[in-house]
Amino acid sequence: MKVSMGSLGTSDLTVSIAQAIYQMEGSGPSTIATRNNNPGNLRSGVGQTGSNGGYAVFPDMATGWAAHALALSLPAEGVSGRR
Secondary structure (H helix, E strand, O other): OOOOOHHHOOOHHHHHHHHHHHHHHOOOOOOHHHHOOOOOOOOOOOOOOEEEOOEEEOOOHHHHHHHHHHHHHHHHOOOOOOO
């Protein structure tokens, strides 16, 4: 699945990395990443509505992509996602 995250203010490199992670984590219709709308298989993330199998569940794939992009961009900015 190709996604445009340009509106999220993410770089082309972040988008490429996010898409590669989704491909490796499992992007098929029956994978936990797809069922949970969680392309990065995040354990928690901004906008999550619940959890399933230890992974965050997002209301839709767009929210999951946004959380995935944020999780990738924080370490690049020297910020930890853990508080």
